[in-house]
Amino acid sequence: MHKRFDHKQIESKWRENWRENKLYKTNENTSKPKAFVLDMFPYPSGEGLHVGHPKGYIATDIYSRFMRMTGHEVLHPMGWDAFGLPAENFAIKNKTHPRVAVEKNVARFKEQLEVLGFDYDWEREINTTDPNYYKWTQWIFIQLFKKGLAYESNEPINWCPGCQTGLANEDLEADGTCERCESKVEQKPMRQWVLKIREYADRMLADLDTLEWPEHIKEAQRNWIGRSEGAEIDFELSIGGKVTVFTTRPDTLFGATYLVLAPEHEFIEKYSKVILNWHEVETYVKEAEGKKEMDRLDATKDKTGVKLEGITAVNPANGETIPVYIADYVLASYGTGAIMAVPAHDERDFAFAKKFGIGIRYVITEIPTINRVKATGAFIRNREGKYLLQRRTGAPTSPDKLCTFGGHVEKGESPEQALARELHEELELDIIKNKLAPRLVYLRKSSSDLREEYAFYFIDKVDDSNLSVHEGQLEIFDSLEGIPDDEWAFSLKDFAHSMIDQPTIALGKLINSDEFDGMNSKEAKIAITKKVGGRLTKTYKIKDWVFSRQRYWGEPIPIIHCDKCGAVPVPDSELPVVLPDVEKYEPAGDGQSPLANIEDWVNTKCPKCAGSGRRETNTMPQWAGSSWYYLRYMDPHNTKELVSKKNEKFWAPVDVYVGGDHAVRHLIYARFWHKFLYDIGVVSTEEPFQRLEFLGFILAEDGRKMSKRWGNVINPDEIVNLVGADTLRVYEMFMGPFENTIAWSQDGLVGARRFLERVNGLREHISDTEPDETTRQLHKTIKKVSEDIKEFKFNTAISAMMIFVNLAEKTGLTADSYKKFLVILAPFAPHLTEEIWHEIGNEGSIHIAKFPTYDPDLTKDEAVTIGVQINGKMRGEITISGEASEEEALKAVNENEALANRIKDHKITKIIYVQGRILNLIIS
RNA sequence: GCCCGGGUGGUGAAAUCGGUAGACACGAGGGACUUAAAAUCCCUUGCUAUUCAAAGUGGCGUGCGGGUUCAAUUCCCGCCCCGGGCACCA
16 A cells, blocks of 8 residues: 655755755865766756756756765756857846846745755855856966967957847858847948867867767767868969969869868959959859858858859869869868869769760779679660660569679779679670760678678660660660569669769779779878878868857957057956946947947056957857856865865866767867866866766657747656656656656656555565565665666666566565665655655655665576577476576476476577577477 | 758656666546545557457567577668758868
8 A cells, every 4th residue: 555645844944954954965085085076057948947947956866865875975966058149138128237137046046946856065056157257267367378378369259139249150050040039140340259168179189089978069069160171282273373273082082073162261362353254243142141051051052152263273183274163062161261173082072064065084893892792773875865774684672683794803903804804794785885884883882791792883885776685675764764663673763863973972093093003092192192292181161160259248358559559458357257247238230249338447547458348248158158167066165166175186077078069069069168178277177077967858748849839848857846856756767768758747646656655655565674675686686776876877767667566465574675775766756765764764855875885696587487489489488497407397398287288399409598598499 | 962960658758788678657438435526556559360258378569671699679771750050161
């Protein structure tokens, strides 16, 4: 019988007790090993929390409680990321100071978090908008400035006309709109502060390998950094001078049949006088400017461009004269803003070359080594452009049983020759006689059998008048669409579609490349670069971080502009530069922040020469405060340093960091700042977050995101009120794997409550003794729960505890077992376990009790039930000792009537017996 | 297009150094208790065939098609679909 409990009374009572006893106070106690367990701190929005938000906080709470109970000194803090546009937009709308809204929201968030019973040490609470906090955000900026990593730039940046501010690339949606207001972002040249994040790109990339992070997040970071290794190669121009291109494939240089410059390339203005069709070129450049990045990023659109008449370049590899184009498919902001185009081996160049009728030269063949060829799906296109498909007689059963020609490559024969021979033998098609140049379009090798290689041939423009078919029939189709959609043709059609008229992009051996013929791509990259005097180099997608915002609610950038001394940092003694109050929070609209209007704040003295100076009026982006906040938790009240050496040494790095979403931006910025702080000796570790656990979200019951807009938000307060915080905690952890996104289920919640009631009722099953089975189950449970908490597999930990409760209800359990069970459940359901703990006569909080250990011998079963297979089919089961011998197992089979009957008339030819797992009898 | 995940009952899922697929929970069905309902307890619950029914027995079954193996959700090859990241990045 379940015993109900009064969660309201129990939960508030114990929370009060923990607070009074400062149960979760964190110390820098060097005698214990430390555990720094961190959540991505929230942005306190006006909407408050919904039940999805606490999921990660519950997980870190369980983990941190477990660590505390296993003898660690735990740092599990909470704080607020409170600068940024929502608070500011709210302020503009309601004419209130953003600080007021932030204070109110923080209070609300805190109240909502409090009732969930978290073990935060609130004495370490931080808030990025607190001047005592952002003093150090400003200090870090100054250090960056002093090291030359923060600089002013006038380059065109992303400008959001809606938000009236500049944005970093990271702030844009994929389609080039502003992530906040969905305005179309423009390119606008403006003075901006920029941080040289690129200088850290290599280190950020390399150190990813040292981190225990989910692969998809590491991959997202690699993508974002986007390092490409290649070479810069100079092309001499007919009019003197040279153009430098960046390429990742210098091995294809012999196939470079033209050059393309970005429309913004400096070269174009510079040589306007020698460009014969200047008018046309100028028009194109203007059009490209007007298009903005957003339209240009559309990869599906037709390639456009203009040939620069009067200018040619020389391919340095073969001395060939090649044309020069401008085209907007080349971006000025990447590489050198100019490319060598190799249409044979690059899709974009291929499309462009096709459209403009430029030559295509294949210089890579994709055959690394081949000793057997097999052509599958030999589509042949005849003179009229019709498709000939060779189909063998008989009903086709699968694609690979048809249209295949294959055989070994004879000695001294190239794969092409081997295939030509096979085609001749099979199809009586003499490609040599027909003067056809067979083209290898695709090669795939079957890796299970390395001796066999699959090659796909497509041959263009065959004279089929003298073509007869050796075996089977030849069908003719006007287009690929005409080929029937039966089982096998369908598959071949897919192949054909993908193979026809395509450049090849794989690495392979070089052809048509003079002395480099036969060399493989990898070596040729270096060799060819060397030959033409190019430079092996790297380039990145990541751009330097546009760090200023023309908005009010952010950290003022601590710089004073002086006519004489330039940009001068505010001296440390004058930090923080406190954000002054203003009348109006709206951006000025002219690209200035509202701070620019406060004359007596702006006008100040230059710290260097004491002459007149003007304060920087831009503020920092929202990501600034969150780029280092984890460090402040280590030493939140330090007025002299960002964090003391001693505390940093003790706590760093964050052992487990939990959050979702911000996979790219926040993590990349924080890693960048951390590495910088490492370089200047503030922190002692190369990386801030050793382990990252990705959090899957909770959707509303209707499967949509929880949002006011859909009216499907479930408030945690209501749930706590209804069934208690412990139930909410257990339910959210039991829903499924932590990283999965799962819809909320009110029914599922009931299951969690029922479980806790059974735990509560278990005290009525206490007896002086318990069966061995129960003891063993308890030890198994302790083992499982300990291991699962460490791995964030909370769902299976809870499942194990449920199994124990189900058993203990039936068999009864000792007081000691019950006590141990309560302790392992305590991190999940801190209130109820604390209540029972005291009711059954324990002193002191359960949350500082030692987490029980298990006896490995007791985690093994005395007898196991294993499956018995006969000829691989499951036919029954036997229960024997886990260490039983084969003879004993067979004896058990003979004692089992059904199994014995099955084998009695047969001879057992083979026995496969795996102790504790399976018995498989092969009988004749 | 490229890269990373993933695809298992009505639902959330469990089990992958290959070894009884579906633990645990929800839902559903049946029963007990109750004047009744709720709550609680017990039983059944992958699909399917055979059977009046039950027990039993058989077949199928972890996205699809192949393969390796005594044995495949797990390993290999090919494909499809879903989620996420990146995307004219040379």
